[in-house]
Amino acid sequence: MSESQYxxxxxxxxxxFPGVRALDGVRFDLKPxxxxxxxxxxxxxxxxxxxxxxxxxxxxxxELLINGQPMEFKRPLDAQKVGVAAIYQHVTCxxxxxxxxxxxxxxxxxxxxxxRIDWKSMHAEAQALLNQLDANFSSTERMGALSVAxxxxxxxxxxxxxxxxxxxxxxxxxxxTQHESEELYRITDGLREKGVAVIFISHRLEDIRxxxxxxxxxxxxxxxxxxxVEEITQDKLIVAMVGREISQMFPKRVINIxxxxxxxxxxxxxxxxxxxxxxxxxxxxxxxxxxxxxxxxEVCEAIYGVEPSDGGRIVLEGKEVRVGNPxxxxxxxxxxxxxxxxxxxxxxxxxxxxxxxxPSLRTxxxxxxxxxxxxxxxxxxxxxxxxxxxxxxxxxxFALSGGNQQKVVVAKILSRSLKVIILDEPTKGVDxxxxxxxYEIIGxxxxxxxxxxxxxxxxxxxxxxxxxxxxxxxxxxxxxxxTSETTQEEILNAAMVVETEQAAAQAELQVVGDxxxxxxxxx
Amino acid sequence: xxxxxxxxxGNAERLRELGLLLFILxxxxxxxxxxxxxxxxxxxxxxxxxxxxxxxxxxxxMMVLLTRGIDLSIGATIAFSGxxxxxxxxxxxxxxxxxxxxxxxxxxxxxxxxIGVLVAKFDVLxxxxxxxxxxxxxGMTFVVSGxxxxxxxxxxxxxxxxxxxxxxxLNNLIVIAIAVYIVAFYFMNxxxxxxxxxxxxxxxxxxxxxxxxxxRLIFLVYTIMGGLAGLAGVLWVARFASAQGDxxxxxxxxxxxxxxxxxxxxxxxxxxxxxxxxxxVLFGILANALPLVDVSxxxxxxxxxxxxxxxxxxxxxxxxxxxxxxxRRRAV
Numbered sequence: 135m136s137e138s139q140y141x142x143x144x145x146x147x148x149x150x151f152p153g154v155r156a157l158d159g160v161r162f163d164l165k166p167x168x169x170x171x172x173x174x175x176x177x178x179x180x181x182x183x184x185x186x187x188x189x190x191x192x193x194x195x196x197e198l199l200i201n202g203q204p205m206e207f208k209r210p211l212d213a214q215k216v217g218v219a220a221i222y223q224h225v226t227c228x229x230x231x232x233x234x235x236x237x238x239x240x241x242x243x244x245x246x247x248x249x250r251i252d253w254k255s256m257h258a259e260a261q262a263l264l265n266q267l268d269a270n271f272s273s274t275e276r277m278g279a280l281s282v283a284x285x286x287x288x289x290x291x292x293x294x295x296x297x298x299x300x301x302x303x304x305x306x307x308x309x310x311t312q313h314e315s316e317e318l319y320r321i322t323d324g325l326r327e328k329g330v331a332v333i334f335i336s337h338r339l340e341d342i343r344x345x346x347x348x349x350x351x352x353x354x355x356x357x358x359x360x361x362x363v364e365e366i367t368q369d370k371l372i373v374a375m376v377g378r379e380i381s382q383m384f385p386k387r388v389i390n391i392x393x394x395x396x397x398x399x400x401x402x403x404x405x406x407x408x409x410x411x412x413x414x415x416x417x418x419x420x421x422x423x424x425x426x427x428x429x430x431x432e433v434c435e436a437i438y439g440v441e442p443s444d445g446g447r448i449v450l451e452g453k454e455v456r457v458g459n460p461x462x463x464x465x466x467x468x469x470x471x472x473x474x475x476x477x478x479x480x481x482x483x484x485x486x487x488x489x490x491x492x493p494s495l496r497t498x499x500x501x502x503x504x505x506x507x508x509x510x511x512x513x514x515x516x517x518x519x520x521x522x523x524x525x526x527x528x529x530x531x532f533a534l535s536g537g538n539q540q541k542v543v544v545a546k547i548l549s550r551s552l553k554v555i556i557l558d559e560p561t562k563g564v565d566x567x568x569x570x571x572x573y574e575i576i577g578x579x580x581x582x583x584x585x586x587x588x589x590x591x592x593x594x595x596x597x598x599x600x601x602x603x604x605x606x607x608x609x610x611x612x613x614x615x616x617t618s619e620t621t622q623e624e625i626l627n628a629a630m631v632v633e634t635e636q637a638a639a640q641a642e643l644q645v646v647g648d649x650x651x652x653x654x655x656x657x
Numbered sequence: 658x659x660x661x662x663x664x665x666x667g668n669a670e671r672l673r674e675l676g677l678l679l680f681i682l683x684x685x686x687x688x689x690x691x692x693x694x695x696x697x698x699x700x701x702x703x704x705x706x707x708x709x710x711x712x713x714x715x716x717x718x719m720m721v722l723l724t725r726g727i728d729l730s731i732g733a734t735i736a737f738s739g740x741x742x743x744x745x746x747x748x749x750x751x752x753x754x755x756x757x758x759x760x761x762x763x764x765x766x767x768x769x770x771x772i773g774v775l776v777a778k779f780d781v782l783x784x785x786x787x788x789x790x791x792x793x794x795x796g797m798t799f800v801v802s803g804x805x806x807x808x809x810x811x812x813x814x815x816x817x818x819x820x821x822x823x824x825x826x827l828n829n830l831i832v833i834a835i836a837v838y839i840v841a842f843y844f845m846n847x848x849x850x851x852x853x854x855x856x857x858x859x860x861x862x863x864x865x866x867x868x869x870x871x872x873r874l875i876f877l878v879y880t881i882m883g884g885l886a887g888l889a890g891v892l893w894v895a896r897f898a899s900a901q902g903d904x905x906x907x908x909x910x911x912x913x914x915x916x917x918x919x920x921x922x923x924x925x926x927x928x929x930x931x932x933x934x935x936x937x938v939l940f941g942i943l944a945n946a947l948p949l950v951d952v953s954x955x956x957x958x959x960x961x962x963x964x965x966x967x968x969x970x971x972x973x974x975x976x977x978x979x980x981x982x983x984x985r986r987r988a989v
Contacts, residue, residue: 188866190866209868210866210867210868211868214868220866222866226860226863226866226867227860227863228855228856228859228860228863228926229859229860229926230855230858230859230926230927231852231855231856231859231926235852235856239852239853239856239867239869240867240868240869242849242852244849248848249848249849250843250847250848251846251847251848251849251852253847
């Protein structure tokens with residue numbers, strides 16, 4: 135057989151970095167027109183593996199064959215030339231340049247003796263590529279002004295622009311809403327029909343089930359196995375990734391739910407949400423769900439004081455409180471775990487201990503002088519309580535894994551005495567093993583009597599963790615459900631479908647003229 | 658999608674430039690009312706002549722700022738290139754002025770290349786590399802001159818004519834500045850290298866992944882900046898007919914201020930030649946026309962500084978607005 139049936143074959147790839155064996159004899163193969171899922175926990179070696187295919191790193195040992203031909207990539211350009219393209223979540227976009235430039239960066243079209251850039255044909259071709267992907271935006275738009283989903287479409291167009299035969303997508307759905315993910319599935323399917331081979335990396339089992347033909351799993355830099363998607367169950371896949379059975383993904387415990395601790399009444403903020411009311415009791419987990427952009431995060435920001443509400447009341451333990459900023463919130467006992475923990479939650483170059491005690495420094499200081507011993511003790515206690523895995527509280531936070539960082543953030547908010555904890559997408563971008571650990575923490579917190587608001591778009595999480603569910607859509611509460619009596623369909627229906635009257639109302643608004651901007655995306 | 662919003666967003670940058678233009682017109686009108694001599698051709702000519710050196714330097718500084726860098730050494734480079742060139746023409750009065758310009762530019766280019774190597778190859782932070790070079794080059798100026806000046810009478814007339822002579826009815830300095838801007842416009846907007854300079858500043862790590870020679874481009878921008886500073890040094894000495902050890906001390910900050918006024922972002926990736934022209938013209942008016950309306954020199958500096966601050970704040974507000982509208986589009 136002269137022609138290999140595989141467009142890409144990798145055998146016994148090994149790569150060692152100082153101190154770490156990132157990849158240990160892994161293999162992988164890819165057929166033309168196939169979508170091949172690649173899964174594994176964070177640190178399983180997926181990123182290194184991709185960097186080898188794209189020529190960013192060269193392997194210490196092993197073979198890489200393209201169409202049966204052994205290849206050696208020295209630079210990213212070498213991989214590009216044989217048709218390998220990678221779509222990362224953020225790294226490759228130039229926010230200040232326009233879409234056409236982003237597509238053609240590195241292989242711009244030039245003309246004439248001066249080799250000037252041929253803007254006209256570049257825009258024409260970019261637009262053609264975008265149309266091919268059914269994108270309804272222009273190649274002249276500035277990249278930074280596009281949504282993440284659209285930026286990814288541009289990245290895909292970029293891959294097509296140099297006739298990529300192998301496209302690698304690195305967690306493309308992590309930052310997308312359900313709706314946007316569907317769009318991406320459709321585009322990815324389209325690539326398969328064109329005969330492009332796709333390596334699709336994702337933590338979301340749903341993605342793999344929807345898209346992939348086969349799935350390969352890595353764990354700790356080793357190849358674990360490769361299965362056709364129909365032949366492997368979800369449980370088996372998780373076992374393959376984690377290396378152990380996660381007996382119960384959602385360790386929901388029976389907790390005595392106490393008195394009401396928080397009540398919000400008709401909370402509103404112009405342009406974002408209106409008439410949001412719900413109550414929360416001690417030891418209760420209340421899920422706040424809906425599509426991204428439904429106003430969930432904004433409601434939490436109002437309760438936590440980041441962007442105060444302009445109407446309605448917040449009642450804490452029977453007393454109305456005014457929350458004008460996060461400091462107010464912390465003072466009355468409302469804590470929040472922000473969605474982007476790296477950006478808002480942690481000071482990465484600092485030690486674990488310093489991060490934990492940051493919001494409560496006043497407790498350890500006398501006349502502005504810090505009592506470091508007390509501080510260290512408190513930090514150590516909290517770190518232990520949440521079983522942060524690190525050598526000591528003096529380890530720097532950036533050296534920790536994602537799950538452990540998450541624990542530090544939680545420890546940090548616990549250093550104040552709180553009654554209510556808001557968790558905004560606590561498991562976003564976290565691998566399966568760490569997810570289980572976070573669910574464990576949430577359960578612990580509820581057991582200790584905190585009232586918990588869990589913001590989440592992931593249905594299994596919402597159904598598995600919460601006691602009651604509040605569903606939002608376009609800034610309003612569309613359903614209040616008791617978890618044990620509801621179904622996924624009912625939730626999704628409330629989050630997405632209750633459309634008819636509102637859609638009509640919007641259409642009317644548009645005829646009149648200026649539609650409010652936050653309703654735009656509904657179309 | 659709401660087209661009104663889209664339009665608003667797309668035009669944000671143009672809006673800024675329009676605002677700047679409007680401000681220039683209002684300022685010009687106000688000055689004209691106070692002193693009718695302002696809009697006279699002769700006065701405008703001298704205004705543009707005085708601004709042209711700043712404008713030439715701003716082009717190089719914009720490229721450096723685009724890559725998220727900064728160059729604090731150019732004042733020293735101006736002095737050094739100017740001093741060496743002035744000493745050369747004083748010694749060899751027969752030297753052709755074009756040769757003098759070439760010499761100064763070459764000196765500046767070498768200084769720029771040294772900075773380029775420091776920043777691009779050895780990863781020295783630009784602010785530190787150029788701060789160090791600023792002192793080294795300034796020191797070298799004093800060393801080569803022995804602390805003495807080169808004065809007007811020592812310079813041949815042919816040399817001084819670089820800054821006083823005319824081409825096509827315009828002062829040579831203006832002609833040189835226009836030439837620099839035409840080349841720069843073409844370079845930044847219509848060549849791959851130019852666009853890649855934007856790319857490097859817009860997202861350095863992406864540039865590396867997509868095979869753009871990031872380090873070479875960074876080396877290039879400091880080299881160009883150095884070359885332009887060297888050129889400016891010759892023009893400066895010819896214009897003021899005197900080369901001193903402390904020539905152009907602190908001038909780099911004015912150049913950076915003019916860039917900021919013109920909408921170049923210190924954070925890299927953002928900046929246009931058109932904005933730069935407006936920024937330097939406004940700066941030129943502030944520097945040259947305020948004396949015409951009897952604003953005391955003590956106030957002039959303050960007014961310059963205040964203008965820069967107002968422009969930056971306006972810029973930040975426009976940016977925040979556009980970002981917010983982008984966010985709104987994203988949120989839904």
